[in-house]
Amino acid sequence: MENLNGYLIVSAILFAIGTIGVLTRKNAIVIFMCIELMLNAVNLTFISLSRHLGHLDGQIFVIFIMTVAAAEAAVGLALMIAFYNNKESIDVEDVNLMKW
Amino acid sequence: MFDNVWLIPLFPLIGFLINGFFGKKIKNEAVIGGIGTLMIFMSFIVSCGILMQMIGLPPEQRVFEKVLFPWIHSGNFKADMAFLVDPLSAVMIMVVTGVGSLIHLYSIGYMHGEEGFYRFFAYLNLFCMSMLLLVLGNNMLVMFIGWEGVGLCSYLLIGYYFHKKSAGDAAKKAFVMNRVGDFGFLIGLFTLYWWFGSNHNIWTINFTEIKAASHLLPYGGVVTVATLCFFVGATGKSAQIPLFTWLPDAMEGPTPVSALIHAATMVTAGVYMIGRMSFVFIKSPDTMMVVAVIGAATAIFAATIGTAQNDIKRVLAYSTVSQLGFMFLAMGVGAFWAGIFHLMTHAFFKACMFLGSGSVIHSMHHALHKGHLHDDAQDMRNMGGLRKVMPITFITFFVSTLAIAGIFPFSGFFSKDEILWKAFSNPYHGSLNIILWGTGAIAACFTAFYMFRLVFMTFFGECRINSKVKEYLHESPLTITIPLMVLGVLATFGGFLGMPKVMGALPNYLEHWLDPVFELATEYGAKYAHAGGHESHALEWGLMGLSITIAVVGIMIALTLYVKNTGAPAKFVATFPALHRAVYNKWYVDELYDFIFVNPCKAFGQFLWKGFDVVVVDGVVNGVANVVMGFSGIFRYMQSGYIYNYAFSMVLGVVVILGYYIFK
């Protein structure tokens, strides 16, 4: 595998974009999607390195990450719905119950 | 019979349990009172049996111990629930059960119709049990059960009319003052136990064992400390200076209680205790002196207060304190048997007087009640001329008064004279003897004066009570008068048990009887006794005559002031108002104690609570908490509560840390 660096750089870029999204957007669903993006960036790293090193462990990890992501999606979206039911908004700036 | 000694305290205990648990259901006063009286009377029978058996034995075999069950055994320390029967405790159980039975019988009549009749009898039985434990205990700890038990019963019975605040106060005062004494008792016990244990490896609090080992005790030193502590205990229980103020207040209890507890039995526990440990006390000349001086001082001090009181029971109470002073004087001058002798005669005549006063109060109370008057039934100023309506009460009371005043041949004469004679002639206190004797003699004079003042004010002259109710006055019922008569007889003839040698008409039964108990003490005392130079028959006769003269003088003064020249006391009061006020207010001792101990204690407690606990300790605790709160108040502004701020900080942290490792 000669093109490892390419994959890793793409992965890094995607991760950075995800980070920027998480930090800049205020729509909770978009933030959520950005987190998914970051997770996928990590997945890419896992798989490319797995291929590079000739181990399958990395890919197994990806499967677990996907599972976690799925669970997270279910719970996270449920949270958003619950929140929306209370506040008529999913803007993270309205999530301020913990504010002093 | 000796083996059944445990029955003696058991009967009253049964009575207590029956009346305590079921008395409320039984309701019938005759049954309740009957059970109570019967139980103590059965104890009396057993005591008689024991006495009889003991009389049949030679003197050196008159000691018996009965172990009931092991009580506290821990390490070196051993205390069994065990009884000791010897001549001394035999005398005591006879007095306690005998006088106790009579007073129980009396109470059936006296307490008739009272709310909580069953409660009264339950307590009375409990008291008898405790008192019997006290005198029968073969070690200090069983004695201490009784010691505290009688204090408890005294508390309960003084507080019998618990709805009266004064009764509650008096009960508490009695218990607390007794506790001060108990403190001394415990320290004395500890000292003796520790000294024997650590020096001779004899770990014991058993009287017989201590007696056996008492030759090891040094003269003075640690013994002085221990005995002084024990004596503090005795002053608490027996109302001696400085712990005497509870006894007059204790008159808040029903009159039979005053007679039984605060005259005949409980208050003499201190005397008994010194008698029980005479072989220890005698080893400390200093303690003996302190005991004698305190006894004499109490005798005269209480007697002076007694002269100005108007409440009939209070006069008797101060008289009790004063007589107890005589007993301690006897103990202090090494005349242990004389102290016990006076204890016994005092039990007879003082119980008789208290019961007689109870009879008077009973009658007065009923009369006032029927006449719908609210005058004080105990105030002598309301009485007068009662001898006509209450002849039996009057005669018994008068006999007892003659006894306490020390008129030959009534019982008090023999015992008091013996004490005064020993105070004068004892070999222990040297030149102090004259002072002790003089104080005792003056106290005897005062005694005769205030007792006859009481008699004259109550029974002689014109009845000062409202004429409306005069016809309601009547003699008390038989249950009241029978005990009076029995006690009156005892008060008259009881003294013949201990007739002095010089008279020679009868042998001195009591001294011989108690000899096995006290001979060791006499032996120890001989080590430091001065050669007795005063022992002459002529002198003894002379002093005897002198003391009768003194008593007669006291009586004459009372006669002059309260019968012949009734205006004189008022004149006297007008001449010396300050003196009268001081005496009337008991020399302000209560106020002094309040000022020195009670109030500072309360104030200090308040200060410790509000000042130290809340301000200092909690101040530190809450202060630490407040400092933390203060800082967190500043730091919490960093916590905006917005999720994206936290996310931002997190990423920043990751970037910085990663950056540090990558670029370093």
Place this chain on the structure above:
Amino acid sequence: METLFFVIISLVAIISAILVITCKNPINSALSLIMTFFCLATYYVMLDAPFMAAIQVMVYAGAIMVLIVFTIMLLNIRVNATQKHSHKVLLGSILGIFTLINTVVLLFKSQAAKPVVGGYTGEMIKNIGHSELIGREMFTTFLLPFEITSILLLVAIIGSVILAKKKI
């Protein structure tokens, strides 16, 4: 050829990723994200991991994204045009870029490491089959974590049901 393909895919992936965070309408973001996921699936195929590509499409592009789109439509969120904190964008972007720099530098710095190479070569995967290899690993070495994952999913299901219900 392959390099060119890789570059094209990369460009598509990055552009659609940027669209995810820039689109005003969440639906557009979601669609862009799906695009990115597809690109990633393509990468997986190129990396001899067809099974991963398959579940990438099925789980991510299929299940999760459908869930997200469904939620967006359910909540019917109006597009809120005004960004209250513009400094937030700036700071966020700077941080993101720093993250990127960090990662890339780390990448080049760690080139010197010579890791142990395992036995799963491209040929072998092609011969035996990717799914079988993954399955074999999964049900032998990683059996316990696999089972625990199922519990995790169960918990997530129960949790989301309870959370989303208005009245329990």
Place this chain on the structure above:
Amino acid sequence: MSNVLSLTTFLPILGVLLLLFIPKDSKSVLRNVTLAVTLVNFLISLTILSGFQTNAEFQFIENMPWIAAGPFVMRYNIGIDGISLWLVILTTFIMPIAVLSTYTAVEEKVKEYMICLLLLETGMLGAFISLDLFLFYIFWEVMLIPMYFMIGIWGGKNKIYAAVKFFIYTMVGSLLMLVALIFLYFKGMEAGITDFGLLQFFSLKLDMATQIWLFLAFAFAFAIKVPMFPLHTWLPDAHTEAPTAGSVILAAVLLKMGTYGYVRFAMPLFPDAAHKFAPMIATLAVIGIIYAALVAMVQEDVKKLVAYSSVAHLGFVMLGVFAFNTEGITGGMLQMLNHGISTGALFLIVGFIYERRHTRLITDFGGLSKQMPVFATIFMIVTFSSIGLPGTNGFVGEFLILIGAFESQLRWWTVVATSGVILSAVYMLWVFQRVMFGELDNPKNQKLLDLNAREIAIMVPLIVMIFVMGLYPKPFIDKMEPAINKLVSQMRVAPVNAQVIPVGLPAGHPAMEAPAAGPTMMPAGHPAVAPSSDVNTEKTVNPHEAK
């Protein structure tokens, strides 16, 4: 039958599981099930009592591997000896009474309350039976949590403050103890100890400086729990705010953790330091006795008064325990049991009138004897037991403590402590008088009902125990005495070391001084101790020199 101890300890947990399946609205079922569980547990604990052999060894031992993490090896190691036996029985004895007392007192969140009670029971029992230091620590902390909730949820007006104060006070102490525990463990590992088992540590020879620091850490933790002056201020607050059952358990069992900790851990583990600090601790104990009595005297709230009286009573316990002789420690142990019974009963009594009148101020009462004769009788018996009247349980313990302490080096302390006997009479009788005697003049009090059958049933076992222990304490003393004798002998080896080691800063050359001091102070017949003490001397002294 061999694991009856575990059964006793964890039966309440089973009860908790059972309670989980009972709907929270069926309150009477919840209460009865809890009562049944605690009663069964009491019966089981009686089989422990009957199976207990009267000797000094630990019995009913269970020892299983539990956690092995790196250097730390913790084992599930439990067992009881004569010292812990009675405390276990006391706990199981008090629990049904506490549960029964909540039948009408707690109406809200009954399920949670009962769960708290049962968890608390497990925690307390576990702490008494642990022979593994770490296991002890776990149970020690487990107790804290249900108690925190009991005060914080079902408490009075100022409950949050009291709960937090209670929690933080105890936590501070126990964290210090944890540190000391870990340090001790590493010290032990150097000497070849393989796990946290308590018994191995007894034979550990520690040098004086280490002992002092470790002892202080342990003593501090336990002193808070006891509580000793001046760390006692959490107690009045916690007691006043806690619900009745909480107060009862707190007084009857939780406070015993502190004194038990001294007897089981702090003293035998660090005998030299214990000897060194005995006068200091005795001083604090005596101050506590007098101080608490004086403060109790002026309290206006009955419950607070009882709380302060606890401080005084536990001062006695500490004095007895630090007498280091059989009488004193036996007295201390008995006094722990007595205090559990008498003060528990007092709190129940306060609870009874509080339930009726919803006030605890002394001034609101007066003359209750007339209206509530049964209550008055019971109150009086308990009052006198608390005062320590001979014939009741309070006396036996107090007397043995005092006589034990008087025999030991603490003679003067004892004299002062004995005066506490007077003060206890003052404050208890005063409150009794103000509540029960006098005129029944408050109209609200004139309609008060006397105790009902349930309340009498609660009090009867306590009253019976008051007299049994007062009149025939022999079985209690006999069972605990061998263990206490063993403890005393463990403590007795120590003074030799303690005396030889110069503790202060060395002047001149310590290594030369030590042997010079050795022969003069060392009793003949202890040659075996001599070399080790020399070694210790150097160990302790050198660090100072280095500075």
